[in-house]
Ligand SMILES: Cc1ncc(C[n+]2csc(CCOP(=O)(O)OP(=O)(O)O)c2C)c(N)n1
Ligand code: SF4
């Protein structure tokens with residue numbers, strides 16, 4: 075078992091849960107520790123209950139894990155909800171003056187802080203938080219200098235006196251722990267690695283900037299709003315036009331308008347907004363103007379649970395827009411992949427002149443991961459495909475007389491289905507694009523006349539791109555021993571937790587391997603069938619009620635797994651959920667496991 | 676709108692003739708609007724490859740197919756959103772948005788209001804026939820109370836929207852009304868609308884001879900009165916414009932209701948465009964800037 079350490083900080087929204095979280099995250103990542111953070115919260119600005127889990131360790135930490143080593147409840151509610159989750163070896167640091175502990179399991183260390191003795195609480199409203207950080211770091215075996223540096227950065231905007239005040243309070247907590255609490259047996263190590271800590275939303279936004287996105291627009295919707303926030307804050311430095319639009323219908327249409335002018339254009343939303351974008355996606359496909367749309371899934375249907383995760387939009391995405399049309403759908407596997415998938419997607423949609431959809435979810439969008447800065451490559455390959463941009467000059471100097479059509483056909487029928495795309499402003503390539511069916515030159519075949527032969531030729535031209543898309547996208551591979559006793563199949567964000575469940579199963583003597591799907595379209599069904607043909611027991615793991623991926627896989631390949639593990643309570647899987655479900659299925663007790671989430675948030 | 680005027684008398688009406696002839700019903704008001712647009716472009720000598728005509732869906736929205744400029748025939752009601760994106764990505768282009776009353780004030784009403792308040796630099800021409808033409812004659816948002824259509828056979832009981840008042844209230848910086856039956860006047864308004872740096876709204880009475888037997892050429896002709904003929908009318912006076920916009924009946928004003936030139940258009944207000952249109956910017960984030968983005972996270 076790899077060494078990890080998890081802290082959970084809980085309180086009401088507005089109580090300042092985020093700041094200690096940021097400080098711990100900074101200190102861990104600067105020690106060269108990997109980290110994964112997940113914030114369980116509600117759609118409320120003040121009040122409610124928030125529980126932030128930060129799990130760290132010297133090796134890659136891919137998910138929130140099963141165990142809380144240190145609980146820091148900032149209010150009674152948090153204590154009441156979560157103390158019972160702690161097991162032997164864990165500790166709980168709390169304000170002895172405002173919070174009463176309940177009964178803890180054997181071996182759990184209760185660490186009460188006499189807050190008003192240690193800090194002037196009339197001056198410092200969040201003294202209990204800072205004391206707890208100091209105490210906690212001492213118990214983890216981390217020197218005070220790291221904390222001082224982090225506090226300095228955190229508060230430097232507020233002036234030196236605030237910095238000094240907070241460092242003093244943190245020091246008091248640190249020293250108090252040294253005198254009164256037992257440190258954890260394994261001090262947190264240091265490594266030579268360096269990490270950037272970021273959310274999936276920031277990763278996708280930065281991935282967009284790296285891909286050369288010049289136009290980004292959105293309408294705020296959790297959990298996608300972080301993409302908009304990063305884009306807006308960095309727009310001027312990155313040279314990106316960022317617009318907040320009146321609704322998601324406007325968003326997709328505006329994004330396509332910008333793309334049509336010749337820039338890379340992107341937008342993000344969640345399920346409800348994506349529903350409004352459906353008709354626009356069809357336009358992108360029909361006029362063959364590429365656009366990238368991100369859907370950060372949250373628990374549905376309808377407004378659903380805005381702050382909770384789910385993988386419930388797959389069929390909406392598969393069914394988005396009417397008619398048949400080429401497109402791509404990718405589900406990033408983790409937060410680093412959220413960055414990487416965007417430039418990849420842009421190269422593909424530019425090449426194939428069609429919409430590209432990124433199916434993310436709250437777990438990745440709002441979770442945080444320590445990522446090797448080398449994986450945030452701002453110099454990726456950029457392939458704009460067959461794009462004609464002002465080869466004859468950008469149009470400014472050209473005279474009106476040469477602006478004839480020059481025989482250019484926007485929708486020229488080709489073997490690949492791809493027709494060279496000229497953007498407005500280029501002389502000699504004038505044409506009109508249309509959402510009505512059209513001929514090679516763009517003239518409609520829907521109004522004055524229809525023509526079955528031409529319609530068929532245009533359908534086949536567009537759909538031929540699918541062959542190219544399939545060849546351009548690599549199929550998934552099987553991770554782990556080929557002859558494993560059980561094969562776990564997942565897609566997108568469940569990669570990390572399934573991976574850890576496989577490790578745990580293997581340690582318990584149950585050999586397990588994993589097939590994680592990143593590209594939903596193209597799916598490469600044949601390759602999947604080949605990979606699964608010798609599998610001994612197959613189980614599909616997904617974060618939704620009806621087994622959306624299982625149904626999709628069956629519809630594409632006729633493959634039916636031996637069992638399913640599903641979760642639709644709004645919270646992500648924890649590794650033990652999967653391990654226990656696999657065991658009950660191997661024992662023949664059930665074919666459908668729905669693990670119960672033990673953490674009540 | 677910003678335009679680059681080329682050497683005189685090069686662009687001709689013949690250059691602007693589309694690949695196919697319009698398929699509108701004989702006598703449809705939209706013919707007059709198309710001709711007026713073509714005349715205005717010839718008079719302004721804007722190179723046709725720098726013009727983009729963008730429309731939604733409807734009889735009137737078929738216009739981009741009938742003119743030899745770049746064109747986009749988008750979705751019902753969405754032309755203004757598409758046009759905003761396109762203009763922001765390449766503000767050197769002259770953008771004309773053309774469509775119908777259903778397209779613009781019904782399904783596209785939300786974009787209509789927001790594009791005006793944003794002052795996007797484009798000319799929006801609505802061929803207002805007070806009916807849904809393409810779908811064979813249903814009530815539109817500008818159909819008068821009492822008008823009988825296939826969708827309201829016993830007469831419309833909903834008050835129509837007043838596009839001119841709405842545009843004024845939403846902050847449009849150029850607001851005008853034309854009549855397809857008065858070509859010369861309409862051409863002049865189109866030229867002014869193109870010249871205006873900001874959002875120009877031009878509502879055009881464009882009779883549907885097939886489905887609207889109430890608002891015909893004969894009905895309009897005695898009623899329309901040019902604001903320009905009233906020497907005392909000041910198009911810089913918003914309140915006066917609002918008052919005029921409410922006139923409907925024996926006298927219906929056409930012409931320029933309102934123009935203000937003191938507000939920057941959206942692209943002019945956006946510092947990201949200081950270096951030029953987005954389409955000409957280097958797609959790469961400079962290495963030192965990229966490094967800064969990553970260091971923020973460490
Ligand atoms: C989303 C959607 N809803 C409905 C339609 C059908 N439709 C096409 S044109 C139109 C109305 C056109 O009226 P208007 O915009 O006034 O144009 P006109 O034909 O009168 O010029 C409708 C309802 C459509 N194309 N798309
Ligand atoms: S139906 Fe009406 S609007 Fe449409 S083309 Fe005919 S006359 Fe014009």
Ligand SMILES: [Mg+2]
Pocket residue numbers: 733775776777802803804805806807808815
């Ligand atoms: Mg109409």
